[in-house]
Amino acid sequence: MSKRPLILVTNDDGINAPGIRSLIQVMNEIGDVVVVAPDSAQSGMGHAITINSTLHLDKISNDSEKQQEYSCTGTPADCVKLAINEILERRPDLCVSGINHGSNSSINVIYSGTMSAAIEAGIEGIPAIGFSLLDYNYNADFEAAKYFAKKITKTVLKNSLPKDVVLNVNIPKLSKKDIKGIKVCRQARANWQEEFDKRKTPQGRDYYWLTGKFVNLDKGQDTDEWALNNGFVSVVPIQFDLTAHHSIQYLNTLNLDD
């Protein structure tokens, strides 16, 4: 690439989260960076978009930094749509989302605002990567994650990605020297066993907090869960064609039309 690539950076933990600040540092070393990110945390937002409400964008002054930044009242998917349609003067060469504070491996991809931003970019035909670190701590150490984010981003910019595929990258909570490498994986079959914490308001009304225990149902050694549990960075190619193509033939035997 002769000129510097244009890189859109977003996330779901909000524009001030340490994870996105780390990702911006990395991307400034690679290209020209524009940040459009939620003004507050959006975890668990899935692929939500804002239809029944208005959206605000605020340009942030950040004199000491190279990147342009905008804070948005919407969801991660809204940020990508606004960036492409209202802010960027040309199509970005890449969209990166994260670095998320916490895992987006296996079934978590479904609930992930981080990945919804990457998927939204993918739908628009823009190469996209979501990065997540397996550490929920606000003050997590992002050094290893930054190293691998840079490495993977450079490879993707050099080679591009298959059509309609975005990457879900998860980084284990280990120091760089203890990480064994990068593995391309499939999404593990897992789910959450919910345990609702039922409480009473001071007025005596019941309410619930959603909590739960993550259960990996998948013993395969080609999954993201296996890779992460064994000290590897996991890279799962993600698609937004949700068709279960393998089941079409069976469904046609049911004669739904009879």
Add this chain to the structure above:
Amino acid sequence: MSKRPLILVTNDDGINAPGIRSLIQVMNEIGDVVVVAPDSAQSGMGHAITINSTLHLDKISNDSEKQQEYSCTGTPADCVKLAINEILERRPDLCVSGINHGSNSSINVIYSGTMSAAIEAGIEGIPAIGFSLLDYNYNADFEAAKYFAKKITKTVLKNSLPKDVVLNVNIPKLSKKDIKGIKVCRQARANWQEEFDKRKTPQGRDYYWLTGKFVNLDKGQDTDEWALNNGFVSVVPIQFDLTAHHSIQYLNTLNLDD
């Protein structure tokens, strides 16, 4: 099935929407019905879950009806989690979501609260179907949709569904006699060309409304868009393994680890 099936009904347009009232009528003819649905419209919520806030459930009195009903302050996915973990005394035999006021065909499945409820049930191992009518009108005619919802539900209860597959059913805005039949389809490749409507608040601050134009990029005659445009009900099998398995081999040629 010797005893009547237990059917969980939910939606994303809210518990009072005509679409879910139509679906409840149909399901009461087939099984024992428990309704757990959002207390207000949740369109565009994608697969959002409520992590950073509390959830309330209210039992609704509905003396004239057979079903039990609960209204929930959360998202469609929250409703399914609460129903399974806190309300139902046994696992439901089926979860149905809808009937949505408006299409959830092709890429809309990604943004759909209706389908997120069905997918959430699928992750829990419960057969699930989302129904949507291609009519946004609050006072839409649900008669044809009810007919096809009943037909498809009975077939699914009789035959079950492949493991980890849920159905996305869309019904064209036509009278029953003008609908040509039911087609099993794949999800069309489509997207939205956003057109943000930029306005100023009375105080002079910019804000945006998200609007857009749906663009079908897919000329295939095996897609849901083709079926719907040609007078058929579309049935797309949906999976929540988002892995782009076909691209793993290519990604391994990139030597991400070097």
